[in-house]
Amino acid sequence: MSLSAMQVENLIRQWIPMAEAMDLKVERIDNGHARIRIPFNNKNKRPGGTVSGPVLMAAADTAMYAAILGAVGEVAMVVTSNLNINFMQRPGQVDIIAEGKILKLGKRLAYCEVDIFTSASAELAAHVTGSYALPPELSSQATLGTS
Amino acid sequence: MSLSAMQVENLIRQWIPMAEAMDLKVERIDNGHARIRIPFNNKNKRPGGTVSGPVLMAAADTAMYAAILGAVGEVAMVVTSNLNINFMQRPGQVDIIAEGKILKLGKRLAYCEVDIFTSASAELAAHVTGSYALPPELSSQATLGTS
Amino acid sequence: MSLSAMQVENLIRQWIPMAEAMDLKVERIDNGHARIRIPFNNKNKRPGGTVSGPVLMAAADTAMYAAILGAVGEVAMVVTSNLNINFMQRPGQVDIIAEGKILKLGKRLAYCEVDIFTSASAELAAHVTGSYALPPELSSQATLGTS
Amino acid sequence: MSLSAMQVENLIRQWIPMAEAMDLKVERIDNGHARIRIPFNNKNKRPGGTVSGPVLMAAADTAMYAAILGAVGEVAMVVTSNLNINFMQRPGQVDIIAEGKILKLGKRLAYCEVDIFTSASAELAAHVTGSYALPPELSSQATLGTS
DSSP, rough: OOOOHHHHHHHHHHOOOOHTTTTOEEEETTTTTEEEEOOOOOOGGGGEEOOHHHHHHHHHHHHHHHHHHHHHHHHTTTTEOOOOOOEOOOOOSEEEEEEEEEEEEEESSEEEEEEEEEEEEEEEEEEEEEEEEHHHHHHHTTOOSOO | OOHHHHHHHHHHHOOOOOHHHHTTTEEEEEEEEEEEOOOOOOGETTTTTOOOOOHHHHHHHHHHHHHHHHHHOOTOOEEEEEEEEEEEEESSOOOOOEEEEEEEOOHHHHHHEEEEEEEEEEEEEEEEEHHHOOOOOHHHHHHOOOO | OOOHHHHHHHHHHHHHHHHTTTTTTEEEETTEEEEEEEOGGGGGTTTTTTTOHHHHHHHHHHHHHHHHHHHHHHHHOEEEEEEEEEESOOOOSEEEEEEEEEEEEEESEEEEEEEEEEETTTEEEEEEEEEEEHHHHHHHHOOOOOO | OOOOOHHHHHHHHHOOOOHTTTTTTEEETTTTTTOOOOOOOOOGGETEEEEEHHHHHHHHHHHHHHHHHHOSSSTTOEEEEEEEEOOSOOOSSOOOOEEEEEEEEEEEEEEEEEEEEETEEEEEEEEEEEEOOOHHHHHTTTOOSSO
């Protein structure tokens, strides 16, 4: 029931036009983790020669979604319940990399954490936690290989 | 030093290509408040016939930015420090309206709250709080007419 | 089914020994709102001649709990799901006042907002949002008079 | 300039009466990490045979404070700026263990993450992120051995 990185990328790009517009890549799906990349694009800038905050939020939200889809399968209707982001360092004009992982897959909510980096630095650009609401029919079935 | 809704809209659309691409409107700027609108567009959808979460995050972030620019003037380098969003009700395929207000304009951080509605309902679609870091040269000057 | 301020205070002090130890007062319950007070006590200090952060968190959590109990009745097992607090101004050695309100009473989660003041100032000391998980048997019945 | 677990425990218990009242232990301080323990006590209960939410918030806040004191030395006036907590699983009547780590020690803010466990389970009881404001005189000096 779990999905590959390519399957998750295809689902997300098909379901979410903004992800397609951002040329979103799902680079890895693995046991409750997902790594996604948003290639640098002048459309995503803001003043200060940096990528705008909402692009990092979109990267984080999508990394959580990808990690959950990777774990529970092709279920479109998992939806963000809460997202909290702390910005730590302005990225330059570089790719945004978001490493999401599932902290807990509960009955009604999946809790995730996302580290946001850039292709230019090992330091965190932002750190995100969030929860996704799971549809009732899913709740009883979902499991992680390990976590 | 404070700016009108039209001035803030022009600055944001010039500075942030994503805001231009979303056809962002700044409808009102008033004493620490800002109302912005993101017209419905098929590009902003996600499964469930609803607007994707990152569009609401972009609306919230921009409403905070607009409220702050309205209060402190043409200062590009105020940047999001933290944003926390709770999603309460899925919007349909309608305009997104974000009402931002400044809770406190401190020396180093401005704290804001944003109510997100749609053009179809008086109930909250999402509720957001966040903080923006202010540049040091600004800190000593900024004041709100009232708050 | 809704409860008075005195009833909510008695329930909370009986159920939560820490609230009793803090001499917590529920001053008002009204249509999805609650105001609680934590009298100043040297036990609640921290360096800087101020009240420690966790006391403000306890005040906020209790104000949300009181607002929900006031709305849904004597239901012990509503539990905090998420709480997000921004500290804006250090209180002095004064009473802490927390004004909680229900933003949305949903089927599975109640969303609340809390303004934290002191008895010495009209400015916010802290601002809090949070969600409480509601027990399934409650979900179908709860309503607010208005919201 | 960095402090040992015993030194940090002594400072916190001396500075914060609530930590003394909770019999707070600092079990480990190590390179931007801190582990603290709050022994189970009937004073910390709430309905459901569990520890009350504010006790977990106090544990998290103190774990962040301990990690920062461990890294920057005896500086009382670092203060919580933001704290966000997600509750994942009700602890039973057991000790609360909070593992804090510094994600980034910036000029004005230190960002931390805290995993909250109990002495009875390897699963997360709660997950916390937060930021602490650093005093200006500290900003230029603080460094982590590694992070």
